[in-house]
Amino acid sequence: MNYSFASHLDCPKCHSVFSVDSIHQLCHCGSPLLVKYHLQELKNRVTKDEISNRKDFSLWRYHELLPVLDENHVVTLGEGFTPLIKTENIGHCYSIKNLFMKDEGIIPTGSFKARGASVGVSKAKELGVRSLAMPTNGNAGGAWALYSSRAGIEAYVVMPKDAPYVTRVEVSIAGAHLYLIDGLIxxxxxxxxxxxxxxxxxxxxxxxxxxxxxxxxxxxxEIAEQLKWNLPDVILYPTGGGVGIIGIYKALLELKELGWITGKLPRLVAVQSEGCAPIVKAWQERKKESEFWEKSSTKAFGINVPKAIGDFLVLEALYKTNGYAISVSEESIQKSQRQAAELEGNFICPEGAATFAAAYELRKRNWIKEDETVVCLNTGQGIKYPDLFSAELPLLRKGENIVI
Incomplete structure (x- = not known):
């Protein structure tokens, strides 16, 4: 049995083809490259029931659909298969009967970036990479630094000096080379x-x-498998660089071709902050690419990306699924973050809170219907952003009794 059914790299713009056995970055036309798989061969070798019966509850349960050819090169901390939780209390407030949260906060390194780091670092190790460099708004840098350390790869990470303190510590304690700059990603x-x-x-x-x-x-x-290979009506995703929404769309297309899912694809929603919304502006204008967003600013630091290299892929995913791009205010993000903690007992990150704020707004517009199944992606832990809220605690004076 093949560990991976990876076939080749394909350019979505000029359709040039490259090998998965050697290092490639962008296509010569400047486009990102996407991994393609021998899906018809895989279809005859593996079933969705076999996948569901596996005891490996990490993302590597889907190893045939991942690009690492030799299992010995896998670098893992057990990432993946995060819970899909029904948020009934918030759903009641929003008048959405089937509102779910995919909670990436409990994954290693505390954010969904561990997924990309595990697979990206594993493939880099397989390709013989000894040193890598990357820019980051924080969480990706922490994840890639830690996974690179586990793989024996030297990492150079550059992030804005205003990035969350915890993520700077992650990079530093992993032994990576950390550079802070006065600017944006x-x-x-x-x-x-x-x-x-x-x-x-x-x-x-x-x-x-x-x-x-x-x-x-x-x-x-995971969303498809956790819903018993059924699909939600809507998936909302906080969008900066856009890799998550591009990846989810890619996964849905692959599952469709394998015959593991049927019916209409979920309507994908790209959620941004009003302080940095280049994808939203491009979607509203029905453009294929976005423009650089000047003076971008948001406390949801992970989506503070003024221009994404894969913006055309994000917009394609929205157009093809009859999706939506929406920006939400900083106030609504903070309100949703409090709601998730007070109503659901979950301290989510501001980027994840943005998806709940968007779900509320889209329900008000009746774009989301009351009986639809809706999934909000929480991409990380709120505790990685300790300075966003002040603890307003009552002071107990010496000798004072607590009266219940």
Whole structure:
């Protein structure tokens, strides 16, 4: 039995083909590359029931649909198969009867970035990479630094100085080389480009290597499997670089071709902050690519991406699924974060809270219907952003009794 049915790399723009056995970054036309698989062969060898009966509850349960050819190169901390929780209390408030949260907060490193790091670092190890460099808004840097450490790969991570403190600590404690810059992730990307050029490092920037997306797509597999190979009506995803929503769409197309799912695909929703909404603007104008968002700012730091290299793939996923792109206010993000904690007992990250704020707004617009099955993606733990809320605690004076 093949460990992987990976076939080749394909350019979605010019359709050039590349090998999965050697290092490739962007296509010569400048587009990200996507991994293709021998799906018809896989269809005859593996069934969805076999997948469901597996005892490996990490994302590697789907190893045939991942790009690592040799199991010995897998770098894992047990990431994946995160819970899909019905949020009944919030759903009641929003008048959405079947509102679910895919909770990526309990994954290793505390965010969904561990998925991309596990698969991306595993493939880098298989390809013989010794040093890699990447820009990050925080969580991806922490994840890639830790997984690189486990793989014996030297990591160089560049992030804005305003990135969450916890993620800076993750990079540092993993022994990676951390560089802080006064600017945005787009500025960090320019620094990484120089490091890559001057030192011939492997460029692990978002979508400049083809394999991070393969880890992220497993969220789509899991949602389908956890719903007994049925599909929700709507999936809302916080969108910065857009790898998650691109990956989920890719997973759904692969499952469809395998015959493991049937019916209409979920309507995909890209959620951004009003302070940084290039995808929303492009979608509203029915464009194929976005424009750079000047002076971007949001406390949902993970979606503070003024221009995504894979924006055309995000927009395609929205158009093809009759989806939506919506921006939400900073106030609504913070309100939804409090709601999730007070009503559901879950301290979610601000990016995840943005999807709940969007679900509320889309229900008000009747774009989401009351009886539809809706999945919000929480992409990380709220405790990784300790400075967003102040603890308003009553002070107990010396000698004072607590009266119930």
């Amino acid at each position: 787009s500025d960090a990307g320019k620094t990484v480009a120089r490091l890559v050029c001057e030192n011939e490092f492997y460029d692990a920037s978002t979508l400049k290597e083809p394999y991070r997306i393969e880890g992220k797509k497993t969220m789509g597999y």
